[in-house]
Amino acid sequence: MLIHRWDAAIDEAEWREFVRAQGFGHLIAPGRDRRYPVVVPTQFVLIDGEDPTDLILLHLARPNPIWEALEENPDVVMSVAGDWAFIPSSWKAIGEEDPAFGIPTTYYAAVQLCGSAQVLSDPEETAAVLRRQLAVIQPGEQVVDPMEHGARLRTIQGIRIEVAEVRAKFKYGGNVDVDHQEAVAERLVARGGPGDLAAERHLRRRMAETASSAAAPSAIT
Numbered sequence: 001m002l003i004h005r006w007d008a009a010i011d012e013a014e015w016r017e018f019v020r021a022q023g024f025g026h027l028i029a030p031g032r033d034r035r036y037p038v039v040v041p042t043q044f045v046l047i048d049g050e051d052p053t054d055l056i057l058l059h060l061a062r063p064n065p066i067w068e069a070l071e072e073n074p075d076v077v078m079s080v081a082g083d084w085a086f087i088p089s090s091w092k093a094i095g096e097e098d099p100a101f102g103i104p105t106t107y108y109a110a111v112q113l114c115g116s117a118q119v120l121s122d123p124e125e126t127a128a129v130l131r132r133q134l135a136v137i138q139p140g141e142q143v144v145d146p147m148e149h150g151a152r153l154r155t156i157q158g159i160r161i162e163v164a165e166v167r168a169k170f171k172y173g174g175n176v177d178v179d180h181q182e183a184v185a186e187r188l189v190a191r192g193g194p195g196d197l198a199a200e201r202h203l204r205r206r207m208a209e210t211a212s213s214a215a216a217p218s219a220i221t
Contacts, residue, residue, distance in 0.1 A: 001110060001167060006174030010209050015111045015168035018080070019046050023137065025080035027058070027159075029117070031069035038069040044078065045136045046113075056113060056161040057129045067119065067157070074116045076161060084108035085199035087184060092176075094183045107172045107199045114165040120158035123147070129158035172203040174210070181207055 009015045019025075023043060030037040044058035056078055060066060070076070085107045092102035120126050127146035134143060146153055173181045181203060188200040 001112065001169060003167065003169045004175065007169050007171045009168035009170060010206065012166075014170065015166060016046065016048070018083070018109050018168075018170075019111050019113070022080050022082050025078045025113075027066065028077040028079060029066050029069035030073060030075070032072035034069065034072075038066045040064060040066050043133070043137065045133050047132065053115075054113075054163040054166075056115070056163060057132050057158065059126060059129050059133070059156045059158045061156055062154075070117050070119055070159075074118070076115065076117045078113040078115075078161065079110070080113070081108060081110040083195055083198035083202055085188060085193070085195045087173075091184050091187050092180065094179055105171075107203065108169075109171070109202060110169045112167040113161070113163050114167070115161045115163040118160045118162075120160060123153045126156060126158040127153060129160070170202060170206060172199065172206055174206060178207065178211075 023045070025042065025044060027040045027042055027044075028037050029040075040060065042058055042060065044056050047055040047057060087105045087107060089102035089104045090099035092104070093099040120129060124147070130146040134141070134146075173184055185200050185203050185207075188196040188203070
């Protein structure tokens, strides 16, 4: 995806927080010599820097069409996108600017986690994935250990993805000045539609980070 410098992640913490908050994405497996890739919407968990590579853990049902694609080619992309809001033309105009000349856009965040997938067919390995997922997704819930499910555990398989590359984009008006950003932020709050408040939080957070960076003294060499 296209990532302008003003839309790039501020740091690793920014994209990690977003990915964890979403917790859901589309696993894309291109396979080999296929007309279309296999795309699976799924819950997953991100594990920081073990081995020392970041890991994605998830599980899927055995009838899922992804297994054949992974056998052909283990390289995959976990695509995570969200917190989006449409910005109408008129919102891009302030003061005496003509709203008719405003350019509409969409604010959104997107992270693509690229890596190699390892299929975990052994029930104990799959159970270990489930333990990690449950600890993150529903902490504090009383559940039996996954191994207690016996035959039902064999109806799924785990996937372990070693993340080799991360592409992160936070498209929240970083290419315009503060006055225009403030105007959009106020209108997002006033509209209050799905995604508007999340987009407004990203916008203000990134505005504050930019202002802080600009105010920081430069190093003397």
